[in-house]
Amino acid sequence: VTIHCVRPAQVCERWKVDEEYAGKIAKLADHVIVHLESQKEILLRLGLPSEMISVIPHGTKIFEVDREASRRRLGLPLEGTVLLMFGFVKPHKCLHIAVEALSMIRREIENTYLFIAGGVAPTAPEEHKCYADSLKKKIEELNLEENVIFPNKYYPDEDVPYIFNACDIVLFPYYEEDRSSSGSLHLAIGAGKPVIASRIPKFEELKNISDELLVLPYNSEVIAKLVLRIIREPNFRSHIIRRTEAYRKLTSWENTAKKHLELY
Structure with missing residues (x-):
């Protein structure tokens, strides 16, 4: 089981x-x-x-979709760096931390965007709706209306490959004690994208790519610095992408299935 x-x-x-x-x-x-x-x-x-x-690690679906075509399909800026947060809007995902990090990043690289690909679930409690409202207020307070793309809507499965391939870096600044593996993390890895995540149990396997990609919760400043380093330092970026490529092959559904067969 x-x-x-x-x-x-x-x-x-x-x-x-x-x-x-x-x-x-x-x-x-x-x-x-x-x-x-x-x-x-x-x-x-x-x-x-x-x-x-x-x-046995969570399986990874490997997919490649053209970056520009993905951005056109989703109506995203064709130029610049796009950061991604994916899935339903919930307080524990700390999207406000990503917004704060974006504000810091734009002080040095203006042509940077945050795409929040998701919205409040139809059955979400009032707390989640209030959080989404507070997120919109923070975006306005930081004058980021032109740089945060937040449609606040559900995206069907067929859009998922385009969402991940349209972006440059995927953020998971979560704060929770859940011990489940993250399927969204493996979607990002499957697209070959650098990931920055909170140093919490849910994302412990990210150390198999690079421990440097794990950041203490609520640390928007370090997230910003890490994004800037990935953008500006070709050697660092290449190292992370090579390690991501190796890990997505290691955890591909094909290899994961083989491990299950060996066990059975």
């Missing part, structure tokens, strides 16, 4: 329900697959033997 989410009790809204449920399901299986080492550690604490658990 594959367990995608293993949440420890202290960070779960339902207290021990998720943790105990994962443990019970795992003990019924002949073998358990998880995506992260931190997930394995929780199952070990719950009493599963190490030989019963395998860590």
